[in-house]
Amino acid sequence: MSTADDPLATAFFSEMFAADQMLRHQIGRALPKGMELSHLSVLNHLARSREERTPAELARRFYVTRGAMTNTLARLERAGHVHIRPDWDDARRKFVAISPSGKQARDAAISAITPVLSEAMAEIGTDRVRSALQVMREMRQRLEAHLRTDA
Numbered sequence: 001m002s003t004a005d006d007p008l009a010t011a012f013f014s015e016m017f018a019a020d021q022m023l024r025h026q027i028g029r030a031l032p033k034g035m036e037l038s039h040l041s042v043l044n045h046l047a048r049s050r051e052e053r054t055p056a057e058l059a060r061r062f063y064v065t066r067g068a069m070t071n072t073l074a075r076l077e078r079a080g081h082v083h084i085r086p087d088w089d090d091a092r093r094k095f096v097a098i099s100p101s102g103k104q105a106r107d108a109a110i111s112a113i114t115p116v117l118s119e120a121m122a123e124i125g126t127d128r129v130r131s132a133l134q135v136m137r138e139m140r141q142r143l144e145a146h147l148r149t150d151a
Contacts, residue, residue, distance in 0.1 A: 016136075030112040034079070035105065038062075038072050043081060043106040046098035053096050054087075063147075081105050 059069035076082040081102030087093035
């Protein structure tokens, strides 16, 4: 069988992309008014890491351009969800931190989407979800390693 036409790989990625589209749609509908999935992703990352990040670090983390991240951060800052401050040692850099308002918005968004995700997980079964999570995590890690070698 040719590696250019691997039915298992094609089916796997087709299912991943379809699930991604449906999940984005469902979560998008559940998010609080004015919040986008990209906003939630950044807020969730900042809340979980509990450290300031530079816009460049965030852009790399989410595989988006610096311009796209700048746009997302500007919207989050206007909403009061992040604080952006200059780097006192290097005026060319900035640091981003989640604000108390951002933590509340993130928590509200997580609360809004949890029922959607929990229902699907309950129907599938947590053991099967854990197994799939391991596969998805390993796939992501391999793809990230591939991206680093292409850079």
